[in-house]
Amino acid sequence: MAVFKGLDFFPINSKFAVEATFVRTENEKVFKMKTSTNRLPEYVKYGEFHFTIDNVDYKLNVYQNIDLTKKEGYEDYLFLPFSDLTCGKESYIGGRYIDIRIPKSETIIIDFNTAYNPYCAYNHKYSCPIVPLENDLNIEIRAGVKKFHD
Numbered sequence: 771m772a773v774f775k776g777l778d779f780f781p782i783n784s785k786f787a788v789e790a791t792f793v794r795t796e797n798e799k800v801f802k803m804k805t806s807t808n809r810l811p812e813y814v815k816y817g818e819f820h821f822t823i824d825n826v827d828y829k830l831n832v833y834q835n836i837d838l839t840k841k842e843g844y845e846d847y848l849f850l851p852f853s854d855l856t857c858g859k860e861s862y863i864g865g866r867y868i869d870i871r872i873p874k875s876e877t878i879i880i881d882f883n884t885a886y887n888p889y890c891a892y893n894h895k896y897s898c899p900i901v902p903l904e905n906d907l908n909i910e911i912r913a914g915v916k917k918f919h920d
Contacts, residue, residue, distance in 0.1 A: 785824075786823070800812050803900070
């Protein structure tokens with residue numbers, strides 16, 4: 771019988787709590803995001819986050835789940851999936867997620883220390899959004915939850 775012993779995290783690193791410039795994208799079309807199953811939830815690209823780590827500029831697209839916006843308390847919820855050079859080694863091969871609320875200004879703190887694994891990292895029966903290719907970062911984000919080992 772398997773016994774859950776907890777999750778393993780990278781050490782908290784303030785370098786990975788970055789100030790990002792938020793750019794709202796207009797007139798984006800709703801699309802069906804691929805998942806680890808045949809489920810195709812509807813999302814829209816809500817905007818872009820532009821930030822710098824170690825003097826290198828990066829961009830991540832942030833998305834809004836159409837169904838979730840209809841649920842009370844989630845109207846301002848945004849989904850930030852990403853993958854990086856730790857994926858498949860120290861972190862989950864399929865990437866990680868960060869939950870963010872719609873920014874109230876043009877800047878926001880993205881705290882990669884809060885990055886978590888999708889449910890399908892723990893059980894293949896879950897249907898998890900696949901990180902879009904444009905959100906693959908060419909850097910090791912050594913923050914947040916590590917790969918799950920059972």
